[in-house]
Amino acid sequence: MRLAKAIAVAAAVVLGAGACASAGVIPDNEIVIGLDEDSTGPGASYSTIAGKTVRLSVDLINQAGGINGKPVRLVVENDESSPTKTPSIIRKLVDQGASAVILATGSGSVLQAKSILEQSKIPAIAPVVLSDAFASPPGNDYSFMIPNSLKQYAEVYCGAFEKLGYRSLGILGDASASIDGIIKTLRPALEKCATVTAVEKAPVDAADLTAQVSRLAETKPDAILVASIGGHFEILAHNTLSKIVPETQRFSLASIGNQPASWALADPKALSGMVYMGSLSADNARTAELTEKVRAVKGADYQLTAYDAQSYDAVMMLAKAIEIAGDHQDRTAVRDALQQVSGLPSSFGQDDLTLSFSPGDHLAPDSLCGLVLIEFGDDNKPAHPWDSYQPPCG
Missing domain, CATH: 3.40.50.2300 (Response regulator)
Known part of the structure; x- marks a missing residue:
């Protein structure tokens, strides 16, 4: 009986060692x-x-x-x-x-x-x-x-700000870890061409952004950048901004342009005139x-x-x-x-x-040619490349 138990234990050890040895092995046939x-x-x-x-x-x-x-x-x-x-x-x-x-x-x-x-x-x-x-x-x-990269995003935003004479910028962001890191990277680069008047944040699942947008509006920025992972927060941000500061030019990151399911959730014309950082061109x-x-x-x-x-x-x-x-x-x-x-x-x-x-x-990108500023139309859908500015290609 003892011998049988010893053999069983030894077999278990061998099998266990074999299983550990196989972990991480890269197969040859695939x-x-x-x-x-x-x-x-x-x-x-x-x-x-x-x-x-x-x-x-x-x-x-x-x-x-x-x-x-x-x-x-x-x-x-x-x-x-x-x-x-x-x-x-x-x-x-x-x-x-x-x-x-x-x-x-x-x-x-x-x-x-x-x-x-x-x-x-x-x-x-x-x-x-x-x-x-x-x-x-x-x-x-x-x-x-x-x-x-984000630094290249900043180059494009700054090119647009300089051409249009925007000297101040307000930022409205969600409080996710991803966006926190993005804002920390973007802000110093953007401050080379514009004064950041305020950065307002709210939880990703916020139900109301009236207070944040109102505080941002009080700083009277020439333009506002919405920085979010997209979805509910992004749409709520633009619904609120379009009511409180309808005349202020709005910019966004890439997320909203890549989430068609979210566009239908926006209030009528809430996205109209907003410019996001796109990466697709009809000419490609x-x-x-x-x-x-x-x-x-x-x-x-x-x-x-x-x-x-x-x-x-x-x-x-x-x-x-x-x-x-x-x-x-x-x-x-x-x-x-x-x-x-x-x-x-x-x-x-x-x-x-x-x-x-x-x-x-x-x-990977060999130039700024990977970026295209896209403007939303009255139907809350991306309409065309923004006429006011496009990044140089080359």
């Missing part, structure tokens, strides 16, 4: 890509858009024969845009054998991921994050991002091509967003890197290959935009 997708947290309104297109992009790659003749499998985890959960989520993806990770989650979570990416030596691409800090030193050896043939691919899956009436285009490009850049590396089981080799991907024609931005990475630059 390529695993990890996706951290906030599907239930505060960033879900945009992360799920990105996540669906990441899945679509992987399907398209597999339909074309995979990468280097090997199929691609996506493994998905959810950190709910909670920075405290992000490290464990990255570890889970590593344990599932991912060669690289795509981070479709909030800015705070993406920034929290940097250190664990370094420790795990696994490259990650953020397709929708705007914070320059993710792709910038220190600790950015494995961190890459697709969109134009690749955007039109991607639209057809996405509509084949998401429906004929689906309106492409920048989140779709940037997520698609993230997967394509990663696929190119794995192809260059040749060995998807070597995560550092995949990172090194990402730094060799250059001149990839972009699916977002103006037609001339290309995307590149290098050892000294982990921000």
Whole structure:
């Protein structure tokens, strides 16, 4: 009896050791890509858009024969845009054998991921994050991002302010960790061209913004910037601003332009004249091509967003890197290959935009051509590029 128990214990130990040894092993016969997708947290309104297109992009790659003749499998985890959960989520993806990770989650979570990416030596691409800090030193050896950065946003806003003579700016933001980080990055850059008269914040689920907007109006800014993750807060902000300060020019970040479901929630003409930072241009043939691919899956009436285009490009850049590396089981080799991907024609931005990475630059856009200021029309839908100003391309 004792001998039988000893054998059973020994077998359990061996099996346990084998299970631990297999954790994190990168398979040879398939390529695993990890996706951290906030599907239930505060960033879900945009992360799920990105996540669906990441899945679509992987399907398209597999339909074309995979990468280097090997199929691609996506493994998905959810950190709910909670920075405290992000490290464990990255570890889970590593344990599932991912060669690289795509981070479709909030800015705070993406920034929290940097250190664990370094420790795990696994490259990650953020397709929708705007914070320059993710792709910038220190600790950015494995961190890459697709969109134009917040500092480049500030360049474009300042170009518009200077042309139109705006010298003061009020900021209305939600109190999420992501937007807090965005405002902290944007404000110093914006203060180089305009005086920030006040920054008013409220919870993401606020039911009334009258007090915040009224205080902002008392500072009499030439323009107002709404900084939010979109959704309910963004619409409430513009509904309130359109009533209290109807003549003040309003600007916004990218979120509202990429959330068509939210537009119908706005009061009549509440979004009219508001200008947001867009990333899609009707002149980009690749955007039109991607639209057809996405509509084949998401429906004929689906309106492409920048989140779709940037997520698609993230997967394509990663696929190119794995192809260059040749060995998807070597995560550092995949990172090194990402730094060799250059001149990839972009699916977002103006037609001339290309995307590149290098050892000294982990921000993909090669110019400001990835940004387009878009004005909303009276029907509360994006109408056309803003006539008053557009960023220089080149």
